[in-house]
Amino acid sequence: MIKKLNLLAVFCISALSLSAQENFTLEQAIEYATKNNPSVKNATLGIESANQKVKETRAIGLPQINAEGTFQQFLVIPTTVVPANTFNPMAPAGEVTELKFGTEFNTNFGISANQLLFSGSYLVGLQTSKTYKMVSEFQKTKTILDVKENVVKAYYGVLVADKTVASLQEILTTSEKIYSQTKAMFDQGLIEEDNVTQLSLNVLTAKNSLRGAKRQLVDAKNMLKLQMGMKQTETIALTSDFDVVVMSLDSAESQVTSDISQNIDFMMLNQQKELNVLNVKYEKSMYLPTLSAFFSHSQQAMGNEFKLNPLYPTTIWGLNLSVPIFSSGSRNAKVAQAKIQLKQTENSLTQLEDGLSVQTKAAKNNYDNAYDTYLTSKKAVDISKKIYSNYQIKFKEGLISSLDLSQIQTQYLSAETQYIQAMYNLVSAKIELDKITNKL
Numbered sequence: 496m497i498k499k500l501n502l503l504a505v506f507c508i509s510a511l512s513l514s515a516q517e518n519f520t521l522e523q524a525i526e527y528a529t530k531n532n533p534s535v536k537n538a539t540l541g542i543e544s545a546n547q548k549v550k551e552t553r554a555i556g557l558p559q560i561n562a563e564g565t566f567q568q569f570l571v572i573p574t575t576v577v578p579a580n581t582f583n584p585m586a587p588a589g590e591v592t593e594l595k596f597g598t599e600f601n602t603n604f605g606i607s608a609n610q611l612l613f614s615g616s617y618l619v620g621l622q623t624s625k626t627y628k629m630v631s632e633f634q635k636t637k638t639i640l641d642v643k644e645n646v647v648k649a650y651y652g653v654l655v656a657d658k659t660v661a662s663l664q665e666i667l668t669t670s671e672k673i674y675s676q677t678k679a680m681f682d683q684g685l686i687e688e689d690n691v692t693q694l695s696l697n698v699l700t701a702k703n704s705l706r707g708a709k710r711q712l713v714d715a716k717n718m719l720k721l722q723m724g725m726k727q728t729e730t731i732a733l734t735s736d737f738d739v740v741v742m743s744l745d746s747a748e749s750q751v752t753s754d755i756s757q758n759i760d761f762m763m764l765n766q767q768k769e770l771n772v773l774n775v776k777y778e779k780s781m782y783l784p785t786l787s788a789f790f791s792h793s794q795q796a797m798g799n800e801f802k803l804n805p806l807y808p809t810t811i812w813g814l815n816l817s818v819p820i821f822s823s824g825s826r827n828a829k830v831a832q833a834k835i836q837l838k839q840t841e842n843s844l845t846q847l848e849d850g851l852s853v854q855t856k857a858a859k860n861n862y863d864n865a866y867d868t869y870l871t872s873k874k875a876v877d878i879s880k881k882i883y884s885n886y887q888i889k890f891k892e893g894l895i896s897s898l899d900l901s902q903i904q905t906q907y908l909s910a911e912t913q914y915i916q917a918m919y920n921l922v923s924a925k926i927e928l929d930k931i932t933n934k935l
Contacts, residue, residue: 517725521650521735524723528646529639531724538635545628552624556611564604568801572597598797605793605809612787612814615780623773630766637759640935642722647926647935649719654737655919656712662911663708666904667701673887674698677897686893693897697904704908741918744866744925751859753932755851764844771837778830784818851931858928865917865924872910872917879903879910 519527529535572595579586586592611617674694681691716731725731755761790812796803819826886903889895929935 517729518732518734519650520733521647521740524650524719524733525643525646527725528642528723532642532722533724534638535635535642535724538631538638542628542631542635545624545631549621549624549628552617552620556614556617556621559609560606561608562604562606565602567601569597569599569601572599599799600797600801602796602801602803603793605791607789607791609790610788611785613783614785614787615783616777616785619773619777619780623770623777626766626769626773630763630770633759633763633766637763640759640930643935644926644930645722646719648923649715649722650733650735651737651740651919651922653712653715653719653733654735654740655915656708656715657733658737658915658918659912660705660708660712662915663701663705663908666908666911667698667705669887670694670697670701670904673890673900676891690897693901697897697901737918741869741921744921751855751928751932753851753855755848757933758851758931759933761844761847761851764840764847768837768840768844771833771840775830775833775837778826778833781826781829782819784816786817787815789813789815855931858924858931862921862924862928865921869914869917869921872914876907876910876914879907883907 575594575596576591577594579590579592580588582592674691674697677686677691677694680686681688717727720727720729720731792808792810794806794808796806883903883906886895886900890897890900926935
């Protein structure tokens with residue numbers, strides 16, 4: 496009964512493990528990352544923060560209403576000294592009279608309102624806040640592109656690691672098979688022990704390489720989960736076929752064009768230029784006057800006893816006008832600095848345009864080189880595999896030694912490794928090309 500319960504528990508745990516595993520195509524992994532990657536979440540919060548900044552700036556030009564109240568109790572009412580003849584003409588000169596003005600209790604409460612009527616800096620600030628919001632939106636777009644790039648590379652990294660494991664597993668299986676057959680021949684006294692020893696070394700080497708590749712596969716999956724914003728405790732499996740992805744690539748187009756105006760870095764720098772333009776306007780607006788209106792109404796209670804009756808009202812409204820006249824050159828210096836920053840951004844835009852053109856050509860050349868290397872590596876691995884198969888036959892027929900077979904196996908493994916790396920380099924170069932040409 497206990498054994499049955501243990502088997503049932505193992506089955507349930509296995510079933511839960513399988514159900515927890517998530518399968519992802521490349522597109523699904525990208526979609527998951529755009530929703531769960533912390534950088535994307537922060538960029539989304541940045542847009543919300545910019546929205547609130549726009550509201551905050553807009554509110555500066557809307558009515559500001561405040562209510563306030565005060566309560567005072569004079570424990571000692573202040574004494575004022577006045578000439579005695581002020582109240583008594585018969586009083587001798589120099590004599591003073593002590594008077595106490597005020598009441599013990601004073602209560603005041605009221606409401607006030609302020610309305611900005613004109614301010615050049617406010618108008619420019621409102622424009623700037625809206626532009627700042629657009630910068631936040633561009634920042635989110637750039638963040639998503641960066642996350643997408645990282646996820647694609649990490650996804651392909653897992654496929655490469657998985658393909659490497661499969662390749663090494665195939666070599667290990669073949670090595671173990673040859674070793675087993677050779678060991679049987681040695682046991683029958685048909686061959687020398689050196690052949691068996693050499694082949695056993697091949698098996699050990701293949702096993703060690705396979706263990707290392709499996710660890711790299713685990714690391715690659717962990718990196719992919721990190722880029723996707725997935726918990727490390729979750730299990731992930733990939734469904735896209737790496738060979739299919741690579742075979743879909745080609746290098747037929749000799750020319751690659753890119754609309755620089757749609758490049759995210761160019762768009763962000765151009766938006767920075769707009770901010771610099773607004774900054775110049777803002778500094779110039781400091782020469783303009785500021786006009787605001789205010790209204791205030793209050794009720795005050797006074798007496799030697801604490802009570803709110805009677806109340807004495809006060810109501811007032813008015814205008815405040817502030818006109819800048821002289822700042823000893825401070826405003827001029829600030830305008831000049833803003834113009835310099837604008838010119839610097841314009842120079843950076845020109846440099847970026849030229850840089851993007853050069854980077855586009857370099858990315859295309861890098862992709863072409865990667866494609867040529869991929870084709871060469873593909874042919875090399877086919878040839879090496881064929882030679883390796885022929886040498887296996889020759890070894891079985893006793894025409895070559897186990898050392899010769901080991902050397903050819905090493906050659907085949909090297910060609911296979913270079914081929915897999917060439918595949919990864921090709922897709923990486925394609926990612927870079929798509930990114931610089933706004934196709935990622």
